[in-house]
Amino acid sequence: MMTISYQVKSGVYVNLTNRCPCACTFCLRSNGPGVYGSDPLWLEREPTVEETIASVEKWDWSKFRELVFCGYGEPTERLDDLLAVARHMKGAHPDVRIRVNTNGLSDLVNGRPTAHLFKGLVDCLSISLNTPEPKTYLETCRPKFGEAAYPAMLKFAGEAKDFVPEVVMTVVDEPVTSKADQERCRVICERLGVRLRVRAYES
Numbered sequence: 001m002m003t004i005s006y007q008v009k010s011g012v013y014v015n016l017t018n019r020c021p022c023a024c025t026f027c028l029r030s031n032g033p034g035v036y037g038s039d040p041l042w043l044e045r046e047p048t049v050e051e052t053i054a055s056v057e058k059w060d061w062s063k064f065r066e067l068v069f070c071g072y073g074e075p076t077e078r079l080d081d082l083l084a085v086a087r088h089m090k091g092a093h094p095d096v097r098i099r100v101n102t103n104g105l106s107d108l109v110n111g112r113p114t115a116h117l118f119k120g121l122v123d124c125l126s127i128s129l130n131t132p133e134p135k136t137y138l139e140t141c142r143p144k145f146g147e148a149a150y151p152a153m154l155k156f157a158g159e160a161k162d163f164v165p166e167v168v169m170t171v172v173d174e175p176v177t178s179k180a181d182q183e184r185c186r187v188i189c190e191r192l193g194v195r196l197r198v199r200a201y202e203s
Contacts, residue, residue: 003039004047004055008068011099012059014052014085015071016078018043021149022103023142024130026176026201041072049084056085061093070101079110079117086121099124104153104169108145115159122164127157129169129196130177132184140176158192167194173201 005014018041047055056067067089069075075082086098104127106114118125131137134150143149161167169192171177171185182198189196 001039002043002045002047003041004052005059006039006041007059007064010064011066011068012056012064013068013070014056014075015041015043015073016052016069016075016082016085017046017071017073019077020074020103021077021105021109021144022074024128025140025142026172043072046078049081052081052085053088056089057092061096064096066097066099067093068099068101070099074103074105074109075100076102076106076109076114079106079114083117083121090121097123099126101126101128103128103141103143104156105143105145105149107156108148108152113159115156116163118160119163124166124168125157125160125164126168126170126197127153127160127194129153129157129185129188130171132181132188136181154188154192157194161193168197169194170197170199173198176201 003015005012069082082100089096089098098121100118100122102125131140134147137150138147141149145152157167157169169185169189171182177185186196
């Protein structure tokens with residue numbers, strides 16, 4: 001049975017796809033079939049929008065505060081379907097916060113500007129910055145888009161803040177990112193007008 005949605009603390013997480021344009025050296029996918037005690041997140045096939053909505057509606061939303069698009073792949077690989085599920089949630093459960101955890105490469109994945117599409121549907125975008133410069137980004141995140149990836153990710157983050165109430169960029173703490181590089185990332189975030197969050201490294 002596929003794990004389409006699963007619980008992490010006070011949130012319900014949605015596992016839309018296993019596709020991802022990156023192969024990050026620190027990715028949890030290389031460590032096992034699931035995270036935080038979840039059932040295996042490797043999908044035998046991608047769930048339909050209807051299956052995804054049915055899965056998230058099995059949860060008692062009086063007990064959860066947030067729906068998070070974050071599974072074993074990049075959720076914007078299925079951007080239209082993500083937005084359809086978010087649109088359902090906004091209509092059915094307007095008090096539930098909606099967050100998308102993303103690598104920020106949605107524009108390259110979808111071949112068009114996409115930040116504006118999140119307006120009114122997503123409350124928070126958490127974008128993986130990971131490094132303060134293109135060279136180390138290529139080495140650490142290994143995007144299939146090559147050198148185009150880093151500037152596209154920064155552009156997406158800068159545009160997203162005009163459409164999404166909260167935009168956060170993240171880096172993984174030591175040993176993945178040094179304290180010095182974290183500070184350089186903080187400067188980048190300040191320039192873009194977004195917030196930096198340092199995530200704990202999980203082996």
